[in-house]
Amino acid sequence: MLRDVVGEALRAARDALLDTISRGSVGEPMGRGSYGDISYRGDLVCERAIVDVLNSRLGSVAIVSEEMGVAWRGTGEPEYWALIDPVDGSANMSRGISFYSSG
Numbered sequence: 001m002l003r004d005v006v007g008e009a010l011r012a013a014r015d016a017l018l019d020t021i022s023r024g025s026v027g028e029p030m031g032r033g034s035y036g037d038i039s040y041r042g043d044l045v046c047e048r049a050i051v052d053v054l055n056s057r058l059g060s061v062a063i064v065s066e067e068m069g070v071a072w073r074g075t076g077e078p079e080y081w082a083l084i085d086p087v088d089g090s091a092n093m094s095r096g097i098s099f100y101s102s103g
Contacts, residue, residue, distance in 0.1 A: 009053035034069030042086030046086035
């Protein structure tokens with residue numbers, strides 16, 4: 001089950017990123033993430049896609065992400081923890097170098 005959810009989340013991120021690339025705005029700086037790095041539009045659309053899938057499929061999940069930091073909407077302890085890097089290689093992505101991934 002978890003493997004399926006992760007696969008779905010990564011496919012959603014890929015689709016969102018490809019859409020953003022087609023619009024030509026993937027490398028647009030959008031501010032700084034929780035840990036101080038520049039967040040590009042591509043980072044944020046991937047993060048949103050991953051988070052949406054994890055929240056809808058897992059329900060009780062706390063998420064630690066490079067862009068938004070820690071997110072937990074429940075009370076008590078979450079059933080799952082997810083550590084995500086929406087785009088590992090954001091600088092490459094922002095420059096149009098196709099050497100980056102989500103994890």
